[in-house]
Amino acid sequence: MPDAAPRTFEVRHLQMGRALFAAIAAVMITFSVDHSAQVGGAVFSGFAVATALILILSAWLVFRAGERWQAVLLGILTLVAGMIATLPVARTVDGYFTVVLVWALAAGVAELVIGIVGRRRDAPAARESVFVGALTIVLGVALVFIPRGYTLDYYIDQAQQSFTLTGITIGVGVFGGYAAIVAVYLGIAAFSPRPAAVPAVETADTDAAGGRS
Numbered sequence: 001m002p003d004a005a006p007r008t009f010e011v012r013h014l015q016m017g018r019a020l021f022a023a024i025a026a027v028m029i030t031f032s033v034d035h036s037a038q039v040g041g042a043v044f045s046g047f048a049v050a051t052a053l054i055l056i057l058s059a060w061l062v063f064r065a066g067e068r069w070q071a072v073l074l075g076i077l078t079l080v081a082g083m084i085a086t087l088p089v090a091r092t093v094d095g096y097f098t099v100v101l102v103w104a105l106a107a108g109v110a111e112l113v114i115g116i117v118g119r120r121r122d123a124p125a126a127r128e129s130v131f132v133g134a135l136t137i138v139l140g141v142a143l144v145f146i147p148r149g150y151t152l153d154y155y156i157d158q159a160q161q162s163f164t165l166t167g168i169t170i171g172v173g174v175f176g177g178y179a180a181i182v183a184v185y186l187g188i189a190a191f192s193p194r195p196a197a198v199p200a201v202e203t204a205d206t207d208a209a210g211g212r213s
Contacts, residue, residue, distance in 0.1 A: 009061040011125045014071075015190035017054040021047055023183035029176030037096040040172035041085050044100055047179065048082025067123070070114045077107045093148050093168045100175060104140030108133050128189045132182055139178045146170050 025047040032039055055075035059068040081103035084090055090099050115129030150167035 009058070011062055012190040014054060014058040014062050015125065015128065015186040017058075018051055019183045019186035019190060021050040021054070022179045022186065026176050026180035026183055029172060029179070035169040035172040037093045037168050037172075038091045040168065040175065041091045041096050041099070043172075044096070044175060045082050045085035048078045048085060048103065052076070052079035052082055070118075073110055074107060074114070077103065077110060081107070096168065097143055097146070097148055097171055100171070101140050101143040104136050104143065108136030108138075108140060111136060125189070128186060131185060135178065135181060135185075139174065142174050143171055146174065 025043050028043050029035070029040070032043075052075045055071045055078065059071040059075070063071055081099055085096075085099050087095075089095050110133070111129050112133030115126050115131075115133050117123075118126030118129060146167055148167045148171075150165075150170070152165040153162060154165065155162045
């Protein structure tokens with residue numbers, strides 16, 4: 001059967017791809033002096049669309065039949081959010097918070113449930129799914145409590161310049177922090193050694209030998 005054949009791509013390759021795009025998003029936000037809704041929406045849109053494509057492709061390149069729905073579900077949720085984030089109406093303060101918040105809660109719950117179910121079946125990368133899913137939910141909850149109209153003017157003597165901290169600045173920064181944590185965590189997981197899987201044929205032979213003894 002095709003699904004019984006060894007696969008060129010593994011879960012670690014999916015994690016590498018997700019870590020790469022999360023790292024790019026984190027770097028773009030970290031080194032940008034503009035944390036406006038336009039910039040935050042553009043970065044999130046690129047992150048979401050790229051991540052979604054990786055997830056959807058992995059459904060056929062990485063996972064076997066019966067497991068593909070998980071990657072497809074996460075991919076669709078993330079792709080829809082990324083496409084909505086490209087619309088002009090989503091490049092406002094309210095639009096940014098709404099799109100990222102709804103995506104974070106929906107995708108976070110989905111990935112957390114997938115991870116919990118996977119741990120019961122000893123599925124690969126189930127632990128990583130639990131962590132990323134929970135962290136994504138935390139992102140959504142954090143955005144709920146950030147006041148969108150918040151404004152704080154302050155002055156730094158060393159720079160001899162006034163600055164303004166706003167709700168959207170905090171919101172975009174929180175997403176950047178989330179992306180950085182995901183990049184580091186999935187990057188470490190991708191390069192961590194994994195226990196070798198026991199072939200099913202060998203296991204069956206062992207069980208048969210035990211039954212004859």
